[in-house]
Amino acid sequence: MSAKWTLTVDLDLCVNCHNCVLATKDEHIGNDFPGYSAAQSGAGVDTIRIDKHQRGSGTQVELTYVPRMCSHCDDAPCLKADSTGALRKRADGIVLLDPEKAHAPELEALCPFGMIRRDAGTGAAHLWSFDAHLLDAGWEMPRAVQACPTSALQCAKLDNDALAQRVARDGLEGFPGMEAAKPRVYYKNMRRLTHALVAGTVLQETDGRPDCAAGITVALHEDGKERARTVTNGFGEFAFAEIPPQADRIELRLSTPDGAEKTVPLELSHPHPVEIRL
Ligand code: SF4
Ligand code: SF4
Missing domain, CATH: 2.60.40.10 (Immunoglobulins)
Structure with a gap:
């Protein structure tokens, strides 16, 4: 079994700085990467977004910032439902959306988790590409991971055995509701949500x-x-x-x-x- 890219998100460490969002926009706004992703407009699209979750009550509350992006699922519902041929999963686990087919109207609906989004300026659909164009050029991590000041985001290329060990060691979990899709984005300290x-x-x-x-x-x-x-x-x-x-x-x-x-x-x-x- 070949190794696949995996992202971990530590919910104890995300401080809502949005560096990951901005670095990804910096990489993709106005930049076309043929075979990987279409250029995004300034009006744009958030391929990474930071959700918020509050728990506790009264004056005793805890706010958790939850980075969300395409999870590059191993059993991806988007790929099963895709009749456009726009989506593909590479041997290294990364799911890409063909920029040549990104204007197909049905693309957003193919991801039941809302991770395929349309650029308000260009009309093209996007997902977070794991910055595959950079990894293929020798980068060790996507811009979002590089820009994260707290190491809340970390990535590694892991085969299934190594992933299982990492999951057990660090108490990692897929996002609630995504288990059947076998996501490659895992969350640490998920108790803050669950x-x-x-x-x-x-x-x-x-x-x-x-x-x-x-x-x-x-x-x-x-x-x-x-x-x-x-x-x-x-x-x-x-x-x-x-x-x-x-x-x-x-x-x-x-x-x-x-x-x-x-x-x-x-x-x-x-x-x-x-x-x-x-
Ligand atoms: S998160 Fe959505 S778009 Fe990404 S691989 Fe999974 S089903 Fe497809
Ligand atoms: S860069 Fe890191 S700490 Fe900042 S919002 Fe993104 S995941 Fe959270």
Whole structure:
């Protein structure tokens, strides 16, 4: 089995700087790469976009930036549905859209994940080409990876065994809903999208005023069983970052160093500003 290009996206590291988006535009706006991709217009098309995902509630929220692009799927639905002959997958895994056929009207609809997009200026369809024209010229990475200041984006050419080892080692996952297509873009720290965050602040009365309650034990119970526990920090804050989405009947059970206890029921399906007063 020959090695194929694979991109990994670490959701803990993306800071929404858009360098990857801009570097890709810089490479492709006004530049025609025959056999690889048509020139993009300034009005343009985002072949890489940064989505946003928020979890948590009230003042305790976490924002995750999610780079999205063509995943160069190994079992690509776009290729199966393509009657235009515009799409092809190379032996190195890269899916390309023939610039000579990029004006076929049905192309956008061929990707069920919305990763084939039409340039508002030229009318040509595009996908993120992995900058195959650069890799073929000896580059070790596409412009997007080169421009990423945090190494949130990394790429490698891996055969299936090496990919399986990397997936197991780093806890990589395909984007939710894309599993059957066998994407070659993998995400690290996907819990930021797939799991709930329960975080809050514990307050106690001091001299008649609310004050941060440090050192309070907070245990998270699901269906009556303890799933995790933590202790509030100096600001009275606590967080549980890996609550499965199907979790039901969540309770927070708080206990103070002097033995006082309090139980707070939560429903994950509803926003819940978690400010707990002892
Ligand atoms: S993400 Fe869409 S366009 Fe890219 S290979 Fe997969 S199905 Fe095709
Ligand atoms: S360059 Fe890297 S850190 Fe910046 S938006 Fe893109 S993936 Fe995120």
